[in-house]
Amino acid sequence: MDWHFVFSQALTQAIGPTMIVYALGAIGLNLQFGYTGLLNFGQAAFAAVGAYGLALSVVAFGLPFWWGIVIGLCAAVVLALLMGIPTLRLRADYLAIVTIAAAEIVRRLFRATVWSEHTGGSDGMRGFSDPFFALNPYPENGNFQLGFVSMDSGRLVVEFGLFNLQYSGRDLWVMTVGWGLIAVFLVVLGLLVHSPWGRVLKGIREDEEAVRSLGKNVFAYKMQALVIGGLIGAVAGFVFALSRANVQPDAFSTDFTFYFYVVLILGGAARIFGPVLGAALFWFLYNIFAQGLSQAINSGVISADVINQTQVGPLVFFLLGLGMVLLLIFRPQGILGNRRELMLDVR
Amino acid sequence: MSDEASTPEAAQPEPESEQPVAPADRAGITAARASLADVSPEPGAPKQDPILKAEGVRRAFGGLVAVDVAHLEVQRGTITALIGPNGAGKTTFFNLLTGFDRPSRGEWVFDGRRADRMRSYQVARAGMVRTFQLTKALTRMTVMDNMLIGAADQLGERFWAGLIPPLWKAQEAANRQKAMELLERFKLVDKREDYAGELSGGQRKLLEMARALMLNPKMVMLDEPMAGVNPALKQSLLEHIKDLREDGMTVLFVEHDMDMVHEIADWVAVMAAGQLITEGTPDQISADRRVIDAYLGAHHDAAQR
Numbered sequence: 001m002d003w004h005f006v007f008s009q010a011l012t013q014a015i016g017p018t019m020i021v022y023a024l025g026a027i028g029l030n031l032q033f034g035y036t037g038l039l040n041f042g043q044a045a046f047a048a049v050g051a052y053g054l055a056l057s058v059v060a061f062g063l064p065f066w067w068g069i070v071i072g073l074c075a076a077v078v079l080a081l082l083m084g085i086p087t088l089r090l091r092a093d094y095l096a097i098v099t100i101a102a103a104e105i106v107r108r109l110f111r112a113t114v115w116s117e118h119t120g121g122s123d124g125m126r127g128f129s130d131p132f133f134a135l136n137p138y139p140e141n142g143n144f145q146l147g148f149v150s151m152d153s154g155r156l157v158v159e160f161g162l163f164n165l166q167y168s169g170r171d172l173w174v175m176t177v178g179w180g181l182i183a184v185f186l187v188v189l190g191l192l193v194h195s196p197w198g199r200v201l202k203g204i205r206e207d208e209e210a211v212r213s214l215g216k217n218v219f220a221y222k223m224q225a226l227v228i229g230g231l232i233g234a235v236a237g238f239v240f241a242l243s244r245a246n247v248q249p250d251a252f253s254t255d256f257t258f259y260f261y262v263v264l265i266l267g268g269a270a271r272i273f274g275p276v277l278g279a280a281l282f283w284f285l286y287n288i289f290a291q292g293l294s295q296a297i298n299s300g301v302i303s304a305d306v307i308n309q310t311q312v313g314p315l316v317f318f319l320l321g322l323g324m325v326l327l328l329i330f331r332p333q334g335i336l337g338n339r340r341e342l343m344l345d346v347r
Numbered sequence: 348m349s350d351e352a353s354t355p356e357a358a359q360p361e362p363e364s365e366q367p368v369a370p371a372d373r374a375g376i377t378a379a380r381a382s383l384a385d386v387s388p389e390p391g392a393p394k395q396d397p398i399l400k401a402e403g404v405r406r407a408f409g410g411l412v413a414v415d416v417a418h419l420e421v422q423r424g425t426i427t428a429l430i431g432p433n434g435a436g437k438t439t440f441f442n443l444l445t446g447f448d449r450p451s452r453g454e455w456v457f458d459g460r461r462a463d464r465m466r467s468y469q470v471a472r473a474g475m476v477r478t479f480q481l482t483k484a485l486t487r488m489t490v491m492d493n494m495l496i497g498a499a500d501q502l503g504e505r506f507w508a509g510l511i512p513p514l515w516k517a518q519e520a521a522n523r524q525k526a527m528e529l530l531e532r533f534k535l536v537d538k539r540e541d542y543a544g545e546l547s548g549g550q551r552k553l554l555e556m557a558r559a560l561m562l563n564p565k566m567v568m569l570d571e572p573m574a575g576v577n578p579a580l581k582q583s584l585l586e587h588i589k590d591l592r593e594d595g596m597t598v599l600f601v602e603h604d605m606d607m608v609h610e611i612a613d614w615v616a617v618m619a620a621g622q623l624i625t626e627g628t629p630d631q632i633s634a635d636r637r638v639i640d641a642y643l644g645a646h647h648d649a650a651q652r
Contacts, residue, residue, distance in 0.1 A: 188510065195509030196501045196519065203485050203496045210483035213445070214497045215471035215562060216504070224506050344486050344544030 001299040006291045007163040014284035017171055017243035020178035021047075021236050022283060025256075026263040026275030027185050028232030033261075034269035035193055036225040037205030039092055042083065042099030043233045043260050045106040048252035049075040050234025051241035052110055052119070058128035060118040065131035069238065076234035079106070080227040088222045103254060111249040124248035132242050136173040174243045181239070182276060185232055190272050201225055202270075262324060268334030277335055285323065289316040375593035379425040379613045386614075388627030388635070391418030398423040398566055398597045399444070399475075404453030404463075406439055413439045415621045416453075421566075426588065426598040428608045428629075431618035432642050437601045438480060440618065441570055445477040446470040458565055472499065474565035480574060480601075482551040486544030490535055493543050493554055494526035495519070497561030526561065533557040533587065549580035556587060567591055569600035573607055585611055605633070617641065 013019060025043055032038040053072030057063040063071070083102050087094040111122050119125065142151045148159045154169040167175065192198050200221050203211040208218045241247045259282070267278025293312045296302040307315065327334070333342045386392050397420035406414040414436040421427050429437050442448035444455065446467035454463040457475055465473065485493050501522070502508045503515030530536040533553045538546060543554060552572060559567055572588065573581055588611055591598050602608050608615060608629055615632040617625050619641035625632065632638055 191512070192506075192509050195512065196495070196503035196515060197506055197509030199488075199492055199496050200504055202488055202492070206485035206487055207483045209447070209479070210485060211496065212447075212467045213471055213477050213479070213483070214558065215468050215476075215499055216496075217466075217468050228506075341487050341542065344542055 001295050001301050004163060006288060006295050008166065009291045010284050010288035011163055012165045012167065013287040014280045015165075015175070016167070016283075017174045017178060017239065019279045019283040020175065020182065021240040021243065022259060022263045023182055023276045023279035024178070024185070024236035024239060025233055025260040026267070026279060027182070027189065028229035028236065029260045029264050030229075030269060030271075030275050031189060031192075031201075031232070032225050032229035034264060034271070034274070035198065035205060036201045036222060037092065038222060038226060038229075039096035040099050040226065040229065041096050041254070041257055042103035042106075043229075044252045044254060044256035045079060045099070045103035046076050046230040046233030047237030047240060047256065048103075048106050048110060048249070049079050050237030051247045051252070052125075052237075053234070054238055054241060055125045055128045055247045056118065058131070059125050065128075068128065072234050072238060073231055076230045077227055080223070080230040084223045084226045088219055088226070100254065100257075103252070103257060107249050107252050110247075110252075119249075122249060124246055124251075126246040128247075129242045129245040133170060133173065133245075136169060138169045138172050140169060142169075171243070174239065178239050178243075181235055185235075186272055186276070193272070197221075205270075262320075265334055266324070266327060268336030271334070271336040274334060274336050281335070282320075286316060286320060289319050373593065375424065375595070376589070376613070379422070379592060382422050383425060383614050383628065386422075386626075388625065388631045390616075390623045390625050392420070392626050394420040394422040396423045397421055399455065399457050399599070401444070401455035402453060404440070404443060404455065405451045406436075406443055406448065407451045412621050414443060414450075416440060416618075416623045419616060419623055419626075421597060421599055422614065423597050424592065424595060425613040426592050426600070426611050427614045427616060428612035429599060429601045429616050429618065430603070430605070430608060430632075431624075434620075435618040435641075436621040437618050438570060439621075441477065441568060441601060444470075445475060445568055447477075471562060471564075474563075475568060476559040476562050476564040476566070477568035478552075478555045478559055478570060478572065480570040482548065482555050484543035484546065484551040484554055486542060488543055489540055490530070490543055490546070490554060491523070491526060491539040493558055494530065494539075494561055495522055497558040498522040498525070499562045522561070529557045529560055532590075534583075549576045549584075552576055552580075552584060553587070556584075560591075564596060566597040566599065569598065571601050571603070573602060573604055581607070609633075 025047060028046070029040060029043050032040045050072040053075040054068035057068035057071045058065060079102070083095070083098050087098045110119050112119075113121050139154065141153050143153060144151050150157050150159070156167045156172055158165040193201070200211060200216050203216070204218055204221055212218050240251070263278040263282050264275055265278070266282055267274035267276065290312060293302070293307070293315065294309060297304055297307065297309055297312070333339050382395050386394055399419075399421040401416060401419045403418075404414060404416045405412065429440070431437050439448065443450050446462075446465050446469065450463060454461065456462065457470070457473060460473060462470060462473065462475070485496070488496070501515065502518060508514050527536065530539055533556070535550060535553060535557065538550065543551065546554060556569070556572070569588070572584060576584060585607065588598060588600070612629050615627060615629050616623060617632060617638050624637050624641060625635055627635065
């Protein structure tokens with residue numbers, strides 16, 4: 001069994017483009033759920049309107065790439081207002097219900113056959129990412145060797161002996177932009193949550209009536225948190241769409257939202273670095289289970305009579321679910337969370 | 348008070364004699380009692396200088412009329428108690444006045460401004476700050492953060508300003524200073540880095556009151572401040588409420604405990620079945636037949652609480 005391959009694959013993925021999408025989505029969710037206590041079960045919809053805003057602008061309307069980004073962000077703001085205005089004055093559960101329904105409506109709209117000549121229906125769209133990759137500064141056919149870092153016709157290999165990390169030139173460009181965005185959002189969020197503005201958000205999470213009685217316009221703060229978290233969700237959608245160079249409506253199902261929640265809870269909600277650590281760990285575990293099992297079957301370590309290749313996928317999710325349950329039992333605050341905080345009676 | 352020879356004055360020797368401090372340090376109580384001396388003990392009695400003036404406040408839940416107060420004035424600088432049997436509509440009335448509920452009809456003026464259309468946070472900003480019957484400490488925040496969130500007009504609470512700490516650091520330091528003074532006064536200063544959820548029930552009551560003071564309120568609305576507080580802490584809580592009056596604030600509180608009402612209230616308003624049935628000094632109220640009927644009539648059990 002090729003352990004080198006398994007570890008290399010898993011670790012390559014652990015900081016790769018897909019992990020960045022999860023990290024960004026969970027960063028937005030962290031502001032909404034972790035700090036403000038808003039149960040947004042529609043983060044996938046924010047990613048979807050971001051991704052489709054970009055794709056439709058560029059492909060269907062022939063607008064420049066940057067207009068696509070602006071339109072995607074505006075769509076996320078509109079979505080946040082649509083979901084927030086009717087529900088944020090009500091109890092917390094109403095937002096949860098509306099967001100989960102709205103996310104499904106958004107996905108169905110993009111999937112609808114009525115507009116399929118523009119949106120591609122369930123097949124989705126492609127052909128919007130060229131302007132992005134045209135900006136790629138990494139040489140397409142670069143070849144160099146520098147210590148343990150080498151590039152072989154545009155493919156970067158970082159060799160650590162026990163494992164290596166391998167990225168294509170396109171991945172590298174997505175990762176450069178993606179990690180840059182993560183860094184920017186973490187700095188912004190770090191400043192915000194340590195400001196009096198962030199203190200009001202945490203107060204709302206604890207007891208919004210109390211905060212209201214202290215003269216704060218709770219509705220406005222909740223709306224701000226929903227919009228900002230949604231914008232970051234839309235950015236996750238951009239990175240998702242660009243890294244795959246296509247958008248597909250069914251990628252933005254409710255599962256997507258719940259992966260963001262898993263990432264957030266795993267890393268630790270209401271912790272600045274929680275989403276990033278959670279995303280890396282989640283995606284590492286997913287890949288090491290998937291690759292490990294697959295390798296074990298191929299090399300005969302696990303007999304194909306016990307489990308075959310097609311069963312690996314569901315089993316991995318079973319194992320991740322089990323891991324999540326164990327985490328909630330033994331470390332409910334997540335990796336970075338504060339147990340003392342969690343043990344307080346929250347009524 | 349010597350220049351006032353009316354009945355209410357003569358009927359109030361007890362609270363005065365219980366004051367541990369010399370009357371000279373208690374200018375607030377003297378002024379409060381004097382301002383109410385000539386007020387007749389009738390529901391809706393007009394006051395010299397009302398900070399709150401309510402007219403025809405009604406709140407119906409379907410067919411049930413929870414509150415129907417024809418007229419109420421609260422004298423500035425006094426401690427006014429709002430009493431009444433369970434289900435009398437005291438807390439509903441409280442919620443209406445503080446913007447936490449909307450009246451079916453009625454209007455009121457707080458400190459010269461129409462307040463019946465204000466939202467709860469606007470009421471608080473106007474200077475009327477409330478506490479809750481079930482204490483609302485922000486449990487997973489430190490005691491200090493609980494205090495700081497109370498401060499009014501913080502620039503750093505705007506989203507864009509939150510990103511630029513130099514803009515609000517000075518204001519934050521001033522608020523912290525003020526919070527320290529209040530925590531000192533409420534004997535919570537050693538707990539300032541603890542989570543509010545780690546405080547005892549009584550300490551949370553103190554914290555809630557101290558936090559309300561961060562807003563520099565003109566009027567403090569206390570919803571059952573003594574509920575669930577042990578006797579030792581009760582006394583110190585009473586002193587803190589008296590201090591509010593000395594600091595020039597007006598206090599309106601809902602309470603069941605008549606002993607406490609006797610000890611600190613300058614004026615008592617009695618509600619029953621949603622209506623204001625009478626007003627008066629604590630002694631006048633104790634002697635009032637209507638009050639005894641309200642408590643002992645259909646709601647005998649309520650009076651035992």
